[in-house]
Amino acid sequence: MLKCLPGSTIEADISREGVADALLTPMFLGGDLMLSQVSQLSGLEPYVIQNWVKRGFLTPPVKKRYSRRQLCRILTINTLRDTFPLDRACSLLSYVNGHLNDERDDIIDDAQLYLLLCHVVCRLEQSPTTDSEAIGRLCADALTDYREPFAGARRRVERALQVMVTAYLASQFTQEAVLQLSYLK
Numbered sequence: 001m002l003k004c005l006p007g008s009t010i011e012a013d014i015s016r017e018g019v020a021d022a023l024l025t026p027m028f029l030g031g032d033l034m035l036s037q038v039s040q041l042s043g044l045e046p047y048v049i050q051n052w053v054k055r056g057f058l059t060p061p062v063k064k065r066y067s068r069r070q071l072c073r074i075l076t077i078n079t080l081r082d083t084f085p086l087d088r089a090c091s092l093l094s095y096v097n098g099h100l101n102d103e104r105d106d107i108i109d110d111a112q113l114y115l116l117l118c119h120v121v122c123r124l125e126q127s128p129t130t131d132s133e134a135i136g137r138l139c140a141d142a143l144t145d146y147r148e149p150f151a152g153a154r155r156r157v158e159r160a161l162q163v164m165v166t167a168y169l170a171s172q173f174t175q176e177a178v179l180q181l182s183y184l185k
Helices: 019-027 035-042 046-054 068-080 086-097 110-126 132-142 153-183
Strands: none
Touching (some): 019 110, 068 110, 110 132, 132 153
């Protein structure tokens, strides 16, 4: 069954391992993306994305072009804002990557973090659960190849990933509840 990748309008079989990377990689073969493309992929109005740049939620585009890393930050924030107020979503990302408008202090690349989120979502599509311990194990397993830049970084990323996955699930449940409510009319 086709769903959209988290925080995007990109339809995919999200239960298929590696689908997010397989879809995102070709998009950047010709270089970075224009604002209109990022807007289309995220479902966000261009002014929203520009506002997020002005507010320091992501680094400014270079020559009006957005990198894969920036697109993934946008998709991650878009995923989280379904559950959290924008400032809380950005606080979570700051917990992992410090100042959001400065990539030099990041402990994980935003594209890698987004792909980890998609990986865990894929696993949950294959074997659904809402058990927080099981989700925690999935998040820990997803970080097997992660090389921490300093002691404790893995745990920090793992905690943030678990919150992101839980927020994603909460959003999915909310959407399902709204759908069921519409059937009552």
